[in-house]
Amino acid sequence: MDVVIYHNPGCGTSRNALALIRHAGIEPHVIDYQTCPPSRELLAQLIERMGMNVRDVLRVKGTPYAELGLGDPKLTDAELLDAMIAHPILINRPIVVTDRGVKLCRPSDMVLDLLPELPMADFVKDDGEICLRDSEAADRDAGMVAALTAEGLPTDDLTEPGRRFFAYRTLTGEVVGYAGWELYGADVFLRSLAVLPGWRGKGVGKAIVARIARRAFDEGARSAWLMTTSATPFFEAIGFKRVERADAPEAILETRQAKGLCPSSAVVLKKAIRL
Known part of the structure; x- marks a missing residue:
């Protein structure tokens, strides 16, 4: 090639x-x-x-x-x-x-x-982050449902329209985590982010967010939104900023997660998507 x-x-x-x-x-x-x-x-x-x-x-x-x-x-x-x-x-x-x-x-x-989709050894970037492949996951992918359930993350709305989910693997094929989105024009609601236990603390969460944000950018998104009850420090460390719930776009506030699946105590965060 x-x-x-x-x-x-x-x-x-x-x-x-x-x-x-x-x-x-x-x-x-x-x-x-x-x-x-x-x-x-x-x-x-x-x-x-x-x-x-x-x-x-x-x-x-x-x-x-x-x-x-x-x-x-x-x-x-x-x-x-x-x-x-x-x-x-x-x-x-x-x-x-x-x-x-x-x-x-x-x-x-x-x-x-x-590049050709050939078997490759795993690859670690010069900042220590492991290289990942992504692929679309079914809305009831058994591994994803199990990972979300283990983390106490919502699964009740996985099959509803407007959601896309992705599985993330190392180059040798080992699944390391999952994430999904709901796209609303220039706003994307990131959701269902779960890193499998054996891969935590290795930069996988950061890599998954960067990868899914780029996929959303290619679909027209320019601002990423999410809600969390426990991972605010992690998301702030990778550039997300806290936003008052009332200042979020109506489309984000109308999501199932914002209207009930996430508790009212969940923190709303936003990050501009730039390449």
Whole structure:
């Protein structure tokens, strides 16, 4: 398989994606886009092939984004592309191209979507987080129901419309946890997050949240919401902020969990989904 990665060697996510490609037995064509940026036409083509908006591929952190005023919603795609070509550091990374498609691989294990589905040894990222695959789970998946029940999490509404659930496995196939969502336009309600006991304390929960948030982003979500009675410190540690219940969107407040399955004492948390 031919693989091209637009890479920033100073970026941990980009380094992990590159290492995963090599872990799969593939030596990619590595392009340091800061020193050899794509042409304006090619960049526009890559973004189109990813099915993303130009602004979605615009990097904010560690770039001249603010000083250039790129947060102005009146700027056109053409103007944003001009800025990205003039300042390649504004191009988010890594962008990976294979015969299976083009993807901005954030988190880095999203690159697995573009690689052959071959047996692989487990892979640990350079921050100690294990790489995970995700797959859709049935709403009454026995393993998921057992995991949620063991954690005292609601299961009464699993079969209702509008829910999607995912199982998370290591590269060698061991199930480590589950999570689900209810999507309401630009808001996604994250739910049914359970990490199996043997995998707690190993960064799996953080990895699952990052993975499911990216899947929701690709479906149009830009804000992630959740409710919890016991895991507030964990979610705050990964960037969620407490929100007054009355300030949550009506669609979130109308969920079965908000209206009764979660106790009124549950904390409401929110996080913007950014790549």
